[in-house]
Amino acid sequence: xxxxxxxxxxxxxxGGNVAVDGxxxxxxxxxxxxxxxxxxxxxxxxxxxxxxxSRGTPVVRGTVRLGGASMDGLSPHxxxxxxxxxxxxxxxxxxxxxxxxNLALVRPPADTTGRHLFSMEEIHELFPRLAERRHHKGGMxxxxxxxxxxxxxxxxxxxxxxLLDEPSAGLAPRLVYELLETMRKLVDRGLSLLLVEQxxxxxLELVDELYLLERGKVVxxxxxxxxxxxxxxxxAYLGSLTA
Amino acid sequence: MNILQQLINGxxxxxxxxxxxxxxxxxxGAARLVNFAHGQLYMLGAFxxxxxxxxxxxxxxxxxxxxVVALGLLGVGLQGLMLRPVMQQNLTSLMIVTLxxxxxxxxxxxxxxxxDPERFVSPLQAAEIRIGEIWFTWQDVLTxxxxxxxxxxxxxxxxxxxxxxxxxxVAEDPRLAQLFGINAALVYIGVxxxxxxxxxxxxxxxAPRSPILTSMGFDEVILTFVVVVLGGIGSVTGSLVAxxxxxxxxxxxxxxxxxxxxxxxxxxxxxxxxxxxxxGLAAR
Ligand SMILES: Nc1ncnc2c1ncn2[C@@H]1O[C@H](COP(=O)(O)OP(=O)(O)OP(=O)(O)O)[C@@H](O)[C@H]1O
Ligand SMILES: [Mg+2]
Numbered sequence: 001x002x003x004x005x006x007x008x009x010x011x012x013x014x015g016g017n018v019a020v021d022g023x024x025x026x027x028x029x030x031x032x033x034x035x036x037x038x039x040x041x042x043x044x045x046x047x048x049x050x051x052x053x054s055r056g057t058p059v060v061r062g063t064v065r066l067g068g069a070s071m072d073g074l075s076p077h078x079x080x081x082x083x084x085x086x087x088x089x090x091x092x093x094x095x096x097x098x099x100x101x102n103l104a105l106v107r108p109p110a111d112t113t114g115r116h117l118f119s120m121e122e123i124h125e126l127f128p129r130l131a132e133r134r135h136h137k138g139g140m141x142x143x144x145x146x147x148x149x150x151x152x153x154x155x156x157x158x159x160x161x162x163l164l165d166e167p168s169a170g171l172a173p174r175l176v177y178e179l180l181e182t183m184r185k186l187v188d189r190g191l192s193l194l195l196v197e198q199x200x201x202x203x204l205e206l207v208d209e210l211y212l213l214e215r216g217k218v219v220x221x222x223x224x225x226x227x228x229x230x231x232x233x234x235x236a237y238l239g240s241l242t243a
Numbered sequence: 244m245n246i247l248q249q250l251i252n253g254x255x256x257x258x259x260x261x262x263x264x265x266x267x268x269x270x271x272g273a274a275r276l277v278n279f280a281h282g283q284l285y286m287l288g289a290f291x292x293x294x295x296x297x298x299x300x301x302x303x304x305x306x307x308x309x310x311v312v313a314l315g316l317l318g319v320g321l322q323g324l325m326l327r328p329v330m331q332q333n334l335t336s337l338m339i340v341t342l343x344x345x346x347x348x349x350x351x352x353x354x355x356x357x358x359d360p361e362r363f364v365s366p367l368q369a370a371e372i373r374i375g376e377i378w379f380t381w382q383d384v385l386t387x388x389x390x391x392x393x394x395x396x397x398x399x400x401x402x403x404x405x406x407x408x409x410x411x412x413v414a415e416d417p418r419l420a421q422l423f424g425i426n427a428a429l430v431y432i433g434v435x436x437x438x439x440x441x442x443x444x445x446x447x448x449x450a451p452r453s454p455i456l457t458s459m460g461f462d463e464v465i466l467t468f469v470v471v472v473l474g475g476i477g478s479v480t481g482s483l484v485a486x487x488x489x490x491x492x493x494x495x496x497x498x499x500x501x502x503x504x505x506x507x508x509x510x511x512x513x514x515x516x517x518x519x520x521x522x523g524l525a526a527r
Contacts, residue, residue: 055418080424088422094412101408105423157424 004029004114004192005050005084005161010062012042012049012216019045019058021216027161027194032187034203034224035196036237037213043196044089046213047165050194051086052076067114067160083115083160087167089196092150095139099130102138102149106157116191118155126182127152143170147179161192168199180206200237204228248377249494255383257490258390259452261483263445264467264474265393266438272477273401273414274434276329277337280321280345281442281467282460287348288314288443289450290356290457293363303365307447311440318439322432329431332417345460352457360454368451386448393441394483401479410434414477465506466493469513475523484524 005027012020020042027033037043049060053076064071066084080086093102108117124131127148133141138149147167154162164183168176176199184206187193197203204210210227212220220230227233263285270276278284292310295301301309321344322329328336367382401407410430412420417427450463470489474481492512493505500508516523 051422053418053422075426076421077424077426080422086422088419091416091419094415094419096411096415097408104405105408105412105420105425107424153423 002029003027004067005194006065007050008063010046010049010060010064012045012058012060014045014056014058019216020049022062023213023216023218025050025194025211025218027192028208029192030187030190031208032184032193032195032206034207034210035194035213036198036200036203036210036233038236041213042216043213044165045216047086047163047194047196048088051084051163052079053086053088080157081109083109083158084163085154085157085159085161086163087150087154087165089165089169093138093146093153095137098135098137099141099149100134103153103156106153108156108158112158114160115158116155116160116186116189117158120156123152123155126155144172144175147171151179151183155186159191161194162186163194165196166198167195168197168202176202200233204233245376249498250491251377251379251383253491253494254487255379255387255490256493257487258387259445259449259486260466260470260489261486262386262390262393263442263449263464264470264482264486265397265445265479266441267467267471268474268477268479268482269397269441270434270438271471272479273410274329274431275332275334275414275477276431276435277334277341278435278438279338279341280348280460281438282462282464283345283348283352284314284317284439284442284460285446285450285464286455286457286460287317287352288446289363289455290352290361291443292447292450293361293455294356296363297361303367307444310447311443314443315436315440318436319432321439322435326428326431330417330428349457349460356457358457360456363451363455365448365451382448382451389444389448390483390486393444394479398479466509469509473513473516473523478523481524 003026007023007025010020010023010025011018023046035043035047045058048054049058050064052071052074066079066082069082071079071084103120109115129145130148130152133145138146141149147170151164151167168179171179180202183193183195195203195207204224204227207224210222210224211218212227212230212232220227220232222230267278267281270278288310291313292306295306295309296303325337325340328340365382367385368380370381371378372381401410409425412423413425413427413430420427466489470482470485473489474483474485489509493509496508497505
């Protein structure tokens with residue numbers, strides 16, 4: 001089993017506040033890895049650090065390797081160009097640009113080794129609604145439609161590893177499953193995927209492996225089947241309170 | 244007084260305002276940046292063209308493109324120096340830094356070119372066209388047509404090409420653009436170079452109307468600020484309309500009331516307008 005994305009000793013702090021503390025993580029080729037944890041556990045900070053990106057000014061330590069090549073010190077647009085593609089939490093598309101313009105901003109790379117290419121036809125097959133909406137501005141779309149554009153944009157960039165931070169936020173429960181199942185299909189075609197999700201139940205159904213993050217540290221990790229029975233997961237996420 | 248003549252004067256004046264403002268408009272709209280050295284860049288554009296003409300004997304039609312390229316290169320250097328505050332969108336720092344650049348340019352130009360008024364002459368300035376009582380020069384025609392072509396081309400590039408979409412994406416959210424694989428720093432440099440080159444073109448076409456001075460920077464562009472704000476900050480079409488509107492207003496006010504108070508009157512109109520329509524002409 002080859003590792004597509006690997007982080008070792010990753011730490012991120014904002015000023016004196018340590019948000020991610022010495023995390024080791026690996027996304028094997030063609031696998032779907034899930035990451036769950038409470039609000040503020042550091043999930044977004046971690047996934048952003050993998051992409052070398054942030055809206056704040058964090059200090060990042062540790063190493064990130066994509067297919068064996070070091071990403072350290074590379075700016076986010078360089079990492080994206082090499083196939084480490086992030087769909088961030090929240091705003092993921094441009095509201096002043098039409099759906100088509102948003103998607104046309106990214107170009108498939110010249111060198112496609114290890115990359116997963118998606119044609120516009122395939123994207124319209126995955127998200128038929130986008131074909132109808134292609135001349136609408138991003139700001140005129142519903143939350144779910146925006147998420148579809150954000151994910152489509154990432155696919156058009158021909159990812160090697162796709163990083164998704166809560167792609168289902170704000171979606172209707174039926175759509176959450178639909179979107180995550182679509183992602184699973186892409187993984188089955190060979191894509192490597194790291195998924196941050198609030199919906200632990202849905203995540204556990206679909207991922208190969210799960211990480212549990214607490215206060216910036218990985219407190220549990222393992223195959224999905226085993227994690228289903230982990231007492232910490234059961235107690236915090238699969239108890240009677242969760243949907 | 245001939246009203247048709249004043250309308251023509253207004254259109255010519257207005258095209259000059261719009262042309263000088265276009266760089267600022269794109270900088271503000273496309274990059275959400277400011278540059279308070281705009282007026283001194285205008286002055287430099289005029290003096291570079293003048294110096295190339297008088298010292299090197301180059302003709303006007305080559306001197307203006309040379310000034311445009313020279314200012315474009317200066318833009319690369321300036322943006323390189325300012326890249327940090329630019330990437331952080333630190334407008335306060337940029338305001339101060341660009342004001343500082345303005346003073347440096349003004350002082351440098353005074354040392355280099357002297358403090359006396361110089362005649363920056365376009366051969367088209369003397370080529371007059373008379374139709375009955377109405378007259379204008381070929382320079383006026385060139386300015387008007389050049390402005391319309393530049394605005395048209397710019398509109399097409401910004402709204403109909405991928406490069407335009409890239410610029411608009413960086414304007415909206417430079418951080419997000421990075422995730423789309425866009426090098427935002429490069430886009431900022433491009434926009435800044437456009438501003439410098441466009442103001443040099445504006446100077447090349449408009450400055451021959453009167454003697455040029457190394458201290459003229461601020462006065463010559465003060466009305467472009469009105470154009471940029473009236474047009475709805477960052478709107479290309481808005482600033483074209485505002486430029487013509489202001490030109491017509493200035494010409495008619497000057498002819499009907501008093502030319503001594505036109506700048507004050509223009510700012511009064513701006514104030515009144517902003518009370519009614521705080522986001523300018525382009526606001527939806
Ligand atoms: N831009 C920032 N500047 C300063 N501190 C930040 C910033 N972003 C996040 N933090 C802090 O880092 C910690 C982790 O936040 P993060 O957004 O990574 O959590 P999360 O696990 O993604 O939470 P959620 O489930 O709510 O999305 C929090 O304590 C938060 O306050
Ligand atoms: Mg988060």
